Amino acid sequence: MTNQAAADLIARSNRLGADPKNTNYAGGNTSAKGTETDPVTGEPVELLWVKGSGGDLGTLTEAGLAVLRLDRLRGLAKVYPGVEREDEMVTALDHCLYGGAGAAPSIDTAMHGLVDAAHVDHLHPDSGIAIATAADGEKLTERIFGDRVVWVPWRRPGFQLGLDIAEIKARNPRAVGCVLGGHGITAWGDTSEESERNSLWIIDTAAAYIAEHGRPEPFGAVVPGYEPLPEAERRARAAALAPTIRALASHDRPQAGHFTDGEVVLDFLSREKLRSLAALGTSCPDHFLRTKVRPLVLDLPPSASVEESITRLRELHERYRADYQAYYDAHATEDSPAIRGADPAIVLVPGVGMFSFGRDKQTARVAGEFYVNAINVMRGAEALSTYAPISDAEKFRIEYWALEEAKLRRMPKPKSHATRVALVTGAASGIGRAVATRLAAEGACVVVADLDLEKARAVAAELGGTDVAIGVRMNVTDAAQVRAAIDETVLAFGGLDLVVNNAGLSLSKPLLETTEADWDLQHDVMAKGSFLVSKAAARVLVEQGLGGDIVYISSKNSVFAGPNNIAYSAAKADQAHQVRLLAVELGEHGVRVNGVNPDGVVRGSGIFASGWGANRAKTYGIPEEDLGTFYAQRTILKREVLPEHVANAVFVLTGPELSHTTGLHIPVDAGVATAFLR
Template sequence: MTDTHDTVHALLDRSHRLGADPQNTNYAGGNTSAQGTGIDPVTGGPVELLWVKGSGGDLGTLTAAGLAVLRVDRLRALPAVYPGVDREDEMVAAFDYCLHGRGGAAPSIDTAMHGLVEAPHVDHLHPDAGIVLATAAEGEALTKECFGDRVIWVPWRRPGFQLGLDIAAIQRDHPAAIGCILGGHGITAWGATSTECEANSLDIIRTATQFIERRGRAEPFGAIVERYRPLPPEQRRARAAALAPVLRGLAGTDQPQIGHFTDDEGVLDFLSRAEHPRLAALGTSCPDHFLRTKVRPLVLDTDAGAPIDEVIARARELHAVYREDYAAYYRRHATAESPAMRGADPAIVLVPGVGMFSFGRDKQTARVAAEFYLNAVNVMRGAEAISRYAPIDEAEKFRIEYWPLEEAKLARMPAPKPLATRIAFVTGGGSGIGRAITLRLAAEGACVVVADRDAEAAVRVAAEIGGPDTAIPVTVDVTDAAAVAAAVDAATLAFGGVDLVVNNAGLSISKPLLETTETDWDIQHSVMARGSFLVAREAARAMIAQGLGGDIVYIVSKNSVFAGPNNLAYSAAKADQAHQVRLLAAELGEHGIRVNGVNPDGVVRGSGIFAGGWGAQRAAVYGVEEKDLGAFYAQRTLLKQEVLPEHIAGAVFALTAGDLGRTTGMHIPVDSGVAAAFLR
């Protein structure tokens, strides 16, 4: 009897190796399976089982929990009740009756090809080299030329039960075959052992790659077009930063999006060549590709070095045309049973000389869309080198894009968090109140830029939040206009723009008037008054370009309205910030940008300002021990409760999460009740 643990362990190891190499398959693409003997929990006797990657998983990170577990005898009995290709979608529900015990993950649409093929181990992958043959105009003949009888051509068929039957018939009728090329789609391989199956998958990929290299012609994308030649790196990154908010706003016309930018050499070369407009218009082919990238990209036709205003104007024109074309595509193919059109905006925008912008419901989705389109570029290159790129036709793409099963999969996704698709930029985010704010905004679904003068602190907090799909660190001195502009550019390049800015960076020097130096005055006004102005100005520039509105929140202070002793420079700078809130609320409202403030007081624990000497100074003023300062502040309040950084973060969330969407120009006190600081 095969040990269940060993079978699953070998399957996971194989999946991880295959999924770790993008030459083998794309993120979340493909699936693997293994058969073995388990124990029937009812009879206690042996039962043949299939472990197969479940719906929505990724091979490179697959765990045992991501495997669907089904009984082989029940799977093999399904053809007897199969109602035919016109009703094959009904068979997905039938998989539930084949589950073993609790069944593990939900079975995917590809379960049939794993369960019906009479081989203990099966891999289904989407390697670029395999899809080259699958999308070449003479794909069947080229597959024969490349592999002989070892790998068999299977004409295009939408993934499902009938495709599983087709592959099972290929495997049964061609005993010498190790796998097949699925027209328009990818590859499937099998083996008697996990090791043999993996070796066969890699053999197909390696052989196809060598065949394409040996047989392919040079420059399949045509000659370089001078007007599309890539700009120098620094220039194209600057242009990308200027374009990103505009394109994100256009791509978010129907639903808000997060953006991603890449100037990968493969993309730049493709866009510099004469054939790129024709090939881009054909769209992608592999279902995994166009479900992520949409039926085709939006391609700008401006010169690489054209004035930026001209490029933006042309982008707006082409976006309007794209939306009209997409709506027409939907009307051409939709039936009474089709789901409603999900949105007419592009997921991929290609800008010659600059690179590729991609968009999705979160950063990972946007990034993966770019990876998939780069896969598609590689496929186009290979197919044009050995033949002619001939993806599946538009009607078939629509059938998959608006497949009821795909719609059901989307409906099962969890509801988005309150700040999903929002991009937050928090100054002073590396410690204290700023850290608490970044953690809260990220927890509520925002992508966060942790901006701080202390590079190590920014890196530490960004890592605490998660990887670069969630948070990035940016080192910035908010008193430096060029540095602030560069930091906002970094945000737009990372996530597509900026929606929510928190002016939190600050410091305090507590001295009586006669001991306050000009330097004391200047540094506090420079960081808080000037710094907030510089950040708000650059952020507003990006927000206005996006056309999506936004939020700017100032972390001010109770001291902006309360006159306390020995605190002139700090309190005056905070009063400056407080009035910036009012002034900017009045000016930016026409753009849908709301500007509000939070007035904390007595935030001692976790505060970078208090830890940097401010606590000792204030304790001396009030005649208490520094360790007792937080309790002292609490006792002078109406609520007698200490204020923590998390409470300030909660106020920022309340102002920006949507329930106060008609509020601007307001200051929220978060001070446990200081009557002298009540706003009047």
């Protein structure tokens, strides 16, 4: 990057975006103006660098900036057709772009280009939006900031808002920024440092005023019986309700989920104003575009039984969908995009916490963070005044804005396993690790379950962090640990869709050397373990009503009588028949149950590394390092089977192409004629 103004802009943006008190994730935008030499004419040209559409201030890089010629952008004011046709100006911005790279200009570009200041920040701080959404926000703005900050009545983001703010700055020479009614703040400065300083002064001054002058309990008193449950009980209740709640949030299309039980949320859910404030919905466009106009609130105390809560949630969901349809019908015109779905994105359960949903884990988590922002906004507004968000009509104009619809259509097509939550046992190494890696690459949220928690967490971190994968400890022979791991799964990602029973071990011994303990150990891990995992998972899958997949990593030994392998092969045969039995039993719930039968997978295998490889090599009379080659040479295709080949089979079995396949075992053995299925 050659221009210092742009470099300063990125540094300022990263600092502002790193602190959630300043703005929410992907919220707001910043800009800088400067001069470069036009490579065509050799003459100086004034440019605007501005955060592009969809970017995040905290992680902004040069690639996330839109770069426009300032003379052309300001020239658009001469051809502006008026507020009723201002959407046309977004397309016109493309004709102002400078050079061939950079991000697409956002709807706020005009605000930055038209305001006569070298640096401009538009942010969504909780303290600033609290003033912006207060019923007497204009008076509060004057009282708090004097003539340094000017009130701007609500106007939908766009070219006209840019003109409005430019005029306000021109008419108020002492002003360093403004409060945008119902929306956020904008600040400016002659230097990057001055703009940042002014932004922080507005944010901190508003927060300090609320803290000093706000009433002590803006949400009202705690409602008896609605206090938060103790943590262990709270999370157990959340895990019990999660499958039902995810099913409701996924009525129109599958969603990934996130659970939050932070103090801010639990306090709000315990207060007497919960329902009335929640019904008003959020105000800042960045908030309600992610949280929908309002949440679904369970109107039962935490003392209600799980069954009562589930029944009531289903009733409230029907009402929510009807209300959302009425909201759409009341405001839609013949030009409006089709309704995008009537399910809630935020579900509030008093005493327990908040469930949030989205097209992936990150979107679900961010939706929850935005609703926490909204709670903070409501608290600040109620502390000083009365919370008064923009009207439903204005919310609809943004939610179903043609420009928002176009933005959604530009999003990449979801991957095959997007929104799917997968639990893989024995996933810290070998086949399990390869399966977890493939499923994550195909868009799934993955739970890496293993006896070794640290290794499981290390694999999860490699897959992309907690928005993609988590590691959990699971001893598949312990029903309590299995249930705890599945509870952790549904709290992390909202539910469960796909289970891979991969955990296993083997002791290669002939019949007369196989002890009762050898037999019990292998059957406990593979036969009993698979049963316990499938049973616990099936409870979630059935309650969700979204279908799902259970895959058993069995073995060619489940049908092939290999030498000196009685306990292992019998346990694998048990697994193979579980596939058939569960396929029949769970089919009515849309759950597919299939198996994969690999040949010996030597490279990367935890089983082989733990002594099994040495025993098998001894059985066949070959050096252990030649075992993979030996297995390959006895196959029809003469190819060694690797963990990735088994992962490929799991991917195909759980993808959309085999949606009508259940009860099947797929050999992944490079062709072993004696193991052909009959």
